[in-house]
Amino acid sequence: MSSKPEQFSQEVAGFMGGGRCFLLAKGRVGLYVGLRALQLPRGAKIVMPGYTCMVVPSAVQFAGLDPVYVDIDPVTYNLDPQQLETETRKDIAALIVQHTYGIPCQMAPLSQWAASRSIPVIEDCCHTFGSRYQGRLCGTFGSFAFMSGQWNKPFSTGLGGLLLVHDAEVADRSAHIIATEGHDPGWLKNAVLHAQIVTYRALVRPGSAMLLTSLYRLCNKYGLAIGSSSQGEMKGKMPARYLTTLSPCQVSQGLREMTRIDDHIRHRTRMVAFYQAELPRIGLTPLPSDVAQGLPLLRYPVRVANKQELLDLAARARVEIGSWFEVPLHPAGTQMEWFGYRQGMCPEAEAASREVINLPTHPKVHANAAERTLAFLRKFARPT
Numbered sequence: 001m002s003s004k005p006e007q008f009s010q011e012v013a014g015f016m017g018g019g020r021c022f023l024l025a026k027g028r029v030g031l032y033v034g035l036r037a038l039q040l041p042r043g044a045k046i047v048m049p050g051y052t053c054m055v056v057p058s059a060v061q062f063a064g065l066d067p068v069y070v071d072i073d074p075v076t077y078n079l080d081p082q083q084l085e086t087e088t089r090k091d092i093a094a095l096i097v098q099h100t101y102g103i104p105c106q107m108a109p110l111s112q113w114a115a116s117r118s119i120p121v122i123e124d125c126c127h128t129f130g131s132r133y134q135g136r137l138c139g140t141f142g143s144f145a146f147m148s149g150q151w152n153k154p155f156s157t158g159l160g161g162l163l164l165v166h167d168a169e170v171a172d173r174s175a176h177i178i179a180t181e182g183h184d185p186g187w188l189k190n191a192v193l194h195a196q197i198v199t200y201r202a203l204v205r206p207g208s209a210m211l212l213t214s215l216y217r218l219c220n221k222y223g224l225a226i227g228s229s230s231q232g233e234m235k236g237k238m239p240a241r242y243l244t245t246l247s248p249c250q251v252s253q254g255l256r257e258m259t260r261i262d263d264h265i266r267h268r269t270r271m272v273a274f275y276q277a278e279l280p281r282i283g284l285t286p287l288p289s290d291v292a293q294g295l296p297l298l299r300y301p302v303r304v305a306n307k308q309e310l311l312d313l314a315a316r317a318r319v320e321i322g323s324w325f326e327v328p329l330h331p332a333g334t335q336m337e338w339f340g341y342r343q344g345m346c347p348e349a350e351a352a353s354r355e356v357i358n359l360p361t362h363p364k365v366h367a368n369a370a371e372r373t374l375a376f377l378r379k380f381a382r383p384t
């Protein structure tokens, strides 16, 4: 009989239709391991969208590589294939594509661009588990994909990450790196994570999400909870025991989530259809139907002219509205220059950071909460 971690890995690989799945403490750690396993020359350039979480370029740097930012398409929020065509550097060693909010990237032109340079494609699937591009699941196109099991991601293991490798040699090397350098989370971390998962399950609802998130960040700052990123990481400092594997309570939570993943995908798809139909009625612009139709988006992005004011009002009214990405390398406060990002590099990403809020589609959002969100937006949101 297989162990629980083996069972979880096999279930994820089975869902994705193949590959070898490794269980890690965070999604970024999956990227780090996969990049190391590609054995790229030190200092090689890795192209990625300039609209992401800062832990993505930091993982690239921790692997001894150099992030290069390409701007996004203002409609899909994904790396713009036309912008990529203008990228002429010779020393690019890999392309990271990110299916932002669960919207699939234009994989045909992006894969073609990478193939023309004989470089691997890496899929950042931290926002997606179930979106498809031309009928094929996101996460199955590249040499490897990484996913996040963080609280607000498509399936949650509390915190956590998955590395799904499609290339057999890269998979063997990943297994070796994890076996020789990986840390076990240990019983204390397992116990704290377990307590956090139970608390999250019991307390977090659309009405309490923003308040509890602020409280959680505060606890993390003072070392009272296990959080997503350390202060040092935001300045490019590699945390101790960065390469840690998933703890037993997270594996159990992952297995639990896998039993419900199809229901969750259906729920998110219904929520997307709801926002698609309702946003025009309150004067806000929905995603074009060919971008959003039938997709289980993680969050539903909407542009507004008064983002910060709206977020402040939403926090007071206890309406769950998300702010990512706040800056091209989220969150606000990141020393972006540490990661090689200079203001003005990606104008579309900077405009999106100023204007885009996102609406929840997760399984705890039901008709009442969604109606409340819309009533709030009708009253306070100003269209761009």
Ligand SMILES: Cc1ncc(COP(=O)(O)O)c(C=O)c1O
Binding pocket: 025, 026, 027, 028, 029, 052, 053, 055, 056, 098, 124, 126, 127, 147, 148, 149, 150, 160, 161, 228
């Ligand atoms: C697009 C994107 N990629 C990667 C990550 C990293 O995931 P994790 O926090 O599990 O490392 C995040 C985190 O929010 C993200 O938004």
